[in-house]
Amino acid sequence: MALILTPGQFTQRAELYHQLAQLTSAGIGLVQALEQLQRNPPSRSFREPLRLQLEKINQGSTFTDSLLATSGWLPEFDIALIEAGERSGRIDDCFRLLSDYYHDRARITKQTISQLVYPVGLIHFAVFVFLIIVPFAGSQFSASLTMLFLKAALILSPLYLGTALVIYAMQSKHGERWRALMESLLRFVPILGKARYFLALSRLALALEALINAGVNIIQAWELAANACGSPALRRAINAWRPQVEAGRTPADVVSHCPQFPEMFANFYNSGEISGKLDDALHRLHRYYNEEGTRKLQDFAQWTPRLIYGLVAGIIGYKIIQFYTGYFNQISAITNGF
Numbered sequence: 001m002a003l004i005l006t007p008g009q010f011t012q013r014a015e016l017y018h019q020l021a022q023l024t025s026a027g028i029g030l031v032q033a034l035e036q037l038q039r040n041p042p043s044r045s046f047r048e049p050l051r052l053q054l055e056k057i058n059q060g061s062t063f064t065d066s067l068l069a070t071s072g073w074l075p076e077f078d079i080a081l082i083e084a085g086e087r088s089g090r091i092d093d094c095f096r097l098l099s100d101y102y103h104d105r106a107r108i109t110k111q112t113i114s115q116l117v118y119p120v121g122l123i124h125f126a127v128f129v130f131l132i133i134v135p136f137a138g139s140q141f142s143a144s145l146t147m148l149f150l151k152a153a154l155i156l157s158p159l160y161l162g163t164a165l166v167i168y169a170m171q172s173k174h175g176e177r178w179r180a181l182m183e184s185l186l187r188f189v190p191i192l193g194k195a196r197y198f199l200a201l202s203r204l205a206l207a208l209e210a211l212i213n214a215g216v217n218i219i220q221a222w223e224l225a226a227n228a229c230g231s232p233a234l235r236r237a238i239n240a241w242r243p244q245v246e247a248g249r250t251p252a253d254v255v256s257h258c259p260q261f262p263e264m265f266a267n268f269y270n271s272g273e274i275s276g277k278l279d280d281a282l283h284r285l286h287r288y289y290n291e292e293g294t295r296k297l298q299d300f301a302q303w304t305p306r307l308i309y310g311l312v313a314g315i316i317g318y319k320i321i322q323f324y325t326g327y328f329n330q331i332s333a334i335t336n337g338f
Contacts, residue, residue, distance in 0.1 A: 006109075007106045007107075007109040007110045007113070008106075009043075010102045010103075010105045010106035010109060011102070011103070011106040012042045012043040012046070013042075013098075013102045014098075014099050014100075014101075014102035014103040014105075014106060015042040015099075016037065016041070016042050016043075016046060017095045017096070017098040017099035017102065018095075018096075018099040018103075019033075019037055019042070020033055020034075020037065020092075020095040021092050021093075021095035021096040021099055023036065023037075024091060024092040024095060025092040025096075030057075030063060030091070031054065031057055031058075034050055034053055034054050034057070035054060037050055038050040038051055038054060049070055049073040052066070052069075052070050053066045053067065053070065056069055056070075062086060063082060063086055063091075064079060064082055064083040064086055067079045067082065076227075077228070077230040078098060080224075080227035080228040080230075081094050081097065081098060081203065081207060081228040082094055082095075082098075083224065083227070083228070084207040084210060084211055084224050084225060084227075084228045085207075085210060087211060087214065087216060087224065088207075088210035088211045088213065088214035088216060089214045090210040090213070090214065093206070093210060094206075094207070094210065094228075097203070097206055101199075101203075104294055104297070108297050108298060108301045111298070111301045111302070112301040112304065112305065115301070115302065115304075115305035115306075116304075116305045116308065118305075118309065119305055119308040119309040119312050122309065122312045122313070122316070123156075123159070123312050124156070126312065126315065126316045126319070127152050127155055127156060128152065130316075130319050130323075131148065131151055131152045131155060132145070132148045132149060132152055134323065135148055136148060179230075179232050180232035180233070180236075183196070183231060183232055183233055184233075191296050191299050191300040191303070192296075192297070192300045194293075194296055195293045195294075195296035195297040195299075195300060196231075196293070197231070197293075198289045198290075198292045198293030198296065199230075199289065199290065199293035199294070199297075200229045200230050200231035200234055201229070201234075201261075201262075201265060201285070201289040201293075202285070202286050202287075202288075202289035202290035202293055203228055203229045203230060203286075204225050204226065204228070204229035204231075204234060205265075205282045205283075205285040205286040205289065206282070206286040207224065207225035207228040207229065208221055208222065208225040208282055209278075209279050209282035209283055209286065211224055211225060212278060212279060212282070213279055218245070218251060219241075219242055219245050219246070222238050222241065222245075222251060223238060223239060223242075225238075226238035226239060233260060234260055237258055237260040241254050241258075250273065251269070251273070252266070252269055252270040252273040252274075255269050255270070256270060264288075265285055265289075268281045268284060268285050269281060269282070269285070
């Protein structure tokens, strides 16, 4: 797996899942679908992993087991959701969800990058002007340009390093502990924390609906759905329920008393459990939280570049005022000297 996933790689993965969803929903078997994709994959890098999956499946493994044996190709979230789909018999729906998920990630990443181009260019322009041009002119062209460029590079290097670390930290390939740490930190980020939380609830509802409709035991269905939702916090909370549910409490009762679930989720689930229309309630929860989470992600992608631009513009304005204040002070000192 690449160190940092780009929008292009997100798009390739989305296309892989889209083609799998189309083929399996059309009645083509999973093995035949994988064989077809192995011959014409969305990316050449997928050809060898797909060959390994087919080899493992032909030896008697399930698709999930073959993915687990090929470590590093797909993140844990993808494998968990595929496992839920394979157990429920609705693997085409899970492929479709993964396709939409990666299409959204690619689109939002592209949107963020395109909107960051101007403020990033403005940062470099400001550094070039105030750390190279102004000092060089102020020294009456006697300063060393090499030293000025080195100083500018030292100022910019932490920004490059910080950006690379943030992008790397946000990748979905990391282990449980790392993702739990990132989730706890991002929870306090305005808009983004709520968006990630809503999308995790959406994936949980979808996986749970598929598993329950397939007749999977309710306790096992919740645990599998927890693995598929991508949220370590939800997973820990749900895995602690088994003794309570086995003791006679209903899942609706446990959900309503769990602080990890919002009131709306608990109410919908409870009404669905009482009315016998739990699949419909979970479907509605999936749609609602998916739409809300996607909307908040789009808002975050739009406002982050604007905030950076405002910050950079403020710094440039301050530097300009500081420069002219010093310039007029020098003129005033020279005038008073005469």
